[in-house]
Amino acid sequence: MNTHTRWRLEIAKILTKKLALYPEVRAIVVGGSAARNYADGYSDLELFLYWDKEPSNIIKQDISTLLKAEHRYPKTHFAYHNALIINGFQVDMWHKTASVEEANIAIVVDEGSTDLDASNIVDTMRFCVPMHGREFIKSWKDRVEKYPPGLTERFFKEYLPHFHLRHILLESKRENPTVFYNMLSNIQCSLFIILLALNKSYFPTYKWIYKRLNELSLRPEKIEIRLQNMYKETPEIAVEQLRDLLAETLTLIEAHYPDYDTTSARQELIQPMPKLYEPVLSSKTENPRKSQRGNCS
Template sequence: MNHHARWRLDLARQLAGKLDRSRGLEAVLAIGSVARGYSDAYSDLEIMLVWDQLPDIERQAAIADVLQAEHRYPAFDPGYQSSFQIQGLPVDLWHTTVAQEEAMIRPVLTDYSLDLVANNRLDILRWCIPLRGDELAQRWKAISAAYPEALTIRFLAEYLPHFHMRQLNLAAQRDNPTRFYNTLSTIQCSLFLVLLALNKAYFPTFKWIYQVLDRLPIVPEQVGARLQRTYHQPPIQAAASLREVLAETLALVETRYPQIDTAYPRYGLDQPAQRYESV
């Protein structure tokens, strides 16, 4: 954990201590970049308050008063009720219940849902730091550690077909940077989801794509740095660099999941921009 995460976590512990007498509060969890150790100088602090029953607006306001929190945004902003300033730091307070959290993650664990919001919730629970309610937090951590094999298969089947280079190669040849970088990012996001599934890691959002890639064990060599470089290379070179990473990823999938048909994604890798001239 770096310096930025440590002092934010210290503040989270102070705030949790002020809520010791709150009836119905089952757990207080530090989440987000602090829990993952990714904080930087621009990071806020995210705290999840887990209740037996969701507090009404008046009680939420009373809790904000106890924490000496000031609203960060005007009342018409959607983040008004959850985004605060405490001791000079932006702090987000998430109010939720045990039932809400377990209902959100259940479709992923039982039906192998690819919903990224629900998958992200499992990642949040896997990485949370309990400030109160350790038993509940450890139960959720154990649940989120058991990544279903069927979920891996579903993610691979859904996102491997996105390894398709035709539109990227066309945009590179046509000097269309808006189209090129939009397509480049879309393919890289699908690649990220494939690598997460291959490593049985839940979706952490795309905000931390490079930090997460750096700590996944089953990935192409130096994959994060190579993907970042594509945004600084000339488009034709960037497309070729991305193709190399995609091909290496396909090889990893084929080694570990030979039952998955990779004919279409392999076909998608070799899609040059074809010129047509009048005869």
């Protein structure tokens, strides 16, 4: 556990002693970067409170008063009661009902959904640190620990078509870095989703892409630095480096899921570099329509 994570968890313990006084609170957990041991010097603290029923704004304001918290946003903002400053430190406090969280977990665990928002909720539950109501949280943790059967293949089906290089190859030849690097980022993010699925890992959000990739056992060698270096290269070089990473990922899929057909994805990777076309009509070429009119006169 790194130092940034450690002292954030200590703050969570102090806050939990006060928050646990509310009898309607079934459980309190730490989520976010502190739960995953990803915290750095800029990280806030995310606390999730699970209630029997949705607390009123009056109760939420009472909590803010109890914790001597300041609000980061005006009352008209949707996150007014969630985004707090306590002793100069940013704390995000999320209020959820147990029934809603149960439904969110079921979307992934029981229904096998590829919805990334739902997957992030399950990832948070897998890594969260219980502060209060440990037995209550344990039942959810046990449910999300086993990756749903067939979910990996569903992610393959949805995201492997994004391994499509024709358009980014074209943009690598044009002076439009905004479009090129947007395409590059999108394909890298889809690659991340594929590798998560291959490793039976849920979605932690894209902001932790490099930290999570570093934890995966099945991944192309040195993938984090290779992804980052693409933004330092010329577009032509970057797209070839991307092609190599995608091909290596397909090789991993073929090794661990030999029955999954990657033929189409492979085909997308062998797209040639764009051809520079020369004019196909010269000024001396006779206009066929004009010629026909002349023949009829």
